[in-house]
Amino acid sequence: xxxxxxxxxxxxxxxxxxxxxxxxxxxxxxxxxxxxxxxxxxxxxxxxxxxxxxxxxxxxxxxxxxxxxxxxxxxxx
Amino acid sequence: xxxxxxxxxxxxxxxxxxxxxxxxxxxxxxxxxxxxxxxxxxxxxxxxxxxxxxxxxxxxxxxxxxxxxxxxxxxxxxxxxxxxxxxxxxxxxxxxxxxxxxxxxxxxxxxxxxxxxxxxxxxxxxxxxxxxxxxxxxxxxxxxxxxxxxxxxxxxxxxxxxxxxxxxxxxxxxxxxxxxxxxxxxxxxxxxxxxxxxxxxxxxxxx
Numbered sequence: 675x676x677x678x679x680x681x682x683x684x685x686x687x688x689x690x691x692x693x694x695x696x697x698x699x700x701x702x703x704x705x706x707x708x709x710x711x712x713x714x715x716x717x718x719x720x721x722x723x724x725x726x727x728x729x730x731x732x733x734x735x736x737x738x739x740x741x742x743x744x745x746x747x748x749x750x751x
Numbered sequence: 752x753x754x755x756x757x758x759x760x761x762x763x764x765x766x767x768x769x770x771x772x773x774x775x776x777x778x779x780x781x782x783x784x785x786x787x788x789x790x791x792x793x794x795x796x797x798x799x800x801x802x803x804x805x806x807x808x809x810x811x812x813x814x815x816x817x818x819x820x821x822x823x824x825x826x827x828x829x830x831x832x833x834x835x836x837x838x839x840x841x842x843x844x845x846x847x848x849x850x851x852x853x854x855x856x857x858x859x860x861x862x863x864x865x866x867x868x869x870x871x872x873x874x875x876x877x878x879x880x881x882x883x884x885x886x887x888x889x890x891x892x893x894x895x896x897x898x899x900x901x902x903x904x905x906x907x908x909x910x911x912x913x914x915x916x917x918x919x920x921x922x923x924x925x926x927x928x929x930x931x932x933x934x935x936x937x938x939x940x941x942x943x944x945x946x947x948x949x950x951x952x953x954x955x956x957x958x
Contacts, residue, residue, distance in 0.1 A: 708824040710834025711877035715827055716894045719880045732897030737914030740903065741922040743929065 763910035766801040770902035777901040778890025806852035806870035814844035
């Protein structure tokens with residue numbers, strides 16, 4: 675191998691190493707990638723004491739309260 | 752499990768900005784930051800339509816995908832929240848969001864851009880529920896109190912609906928049926944358009 679071939683091969687290796695920094699890694703969203711503080715669940719507090727069913731019931735009552743057809747008894751269902 | 756969503760009924764919205772005011776008051780939002788706003792199309796023209804817009808808590812949120820510090824997270828109820836302690840205020844989420852939801856306080860000198868602020872679906876942030884720290888950074892956590900977002904609950908015409916997607920969609924579908932409409936407003940016809948017009952039947956030979 676001549677000196678020229680050596681230098682060409684070395685240049686190719688260096689170039690390859692340098693160019694890898696320009697490449698884009700595939701970024702697939704993963705929920706576990708979140709870096710911040712952990713948040714507790716909405717029902718995990720003094721009011722609902724971890725009772726998810728109670729929390730969902732309270733929220734459902736509020737959600738359905740937005741329907742004035744049922745709230746006023748004028749039902750359309 | 753509930754999947755929290757907003758739905759605004761453009762037929763009912765009267766552009767009163769009650770939702771905007773409710774949000775501002777509930778969370779003590781600083782001047783210049785609007786987590787929610789009312790957009791009016793064809794303003795001033797008879798038949799104008801208004802719609803209340805904020806973070807839509809996307810199922811596949813682009814803000815989460817572009818955030819370089821991964822400060823976003825999604826709660827068990829599908830609410831997209833972020834950690835302000837991590838946010839660097841770069842503004843990528845603002846460019847990625849199709850609704851213009853991320854807001855940046857600009858009250859400092861030299862165009863200072865603070866940490867991003869956006870609608871939390873009244874679910875606070877990663878701080879302890881209903882703590883002072885949570886209120887200062889993210890506002891009130893109504894969801895932890897078993898309540899819906901203030902904007903939806905305050906809406907006088909109930910144009911803005913919030914809550915479990917199935918319940919909200921059911922309310923809206925019932926309204927549409929009550930208006931005497933059907934699939935052209937709700938469902939397949941809306942999503943995929945009207946069926947193409949059939950080619951006109953050849954008229955009787957008129958030679």
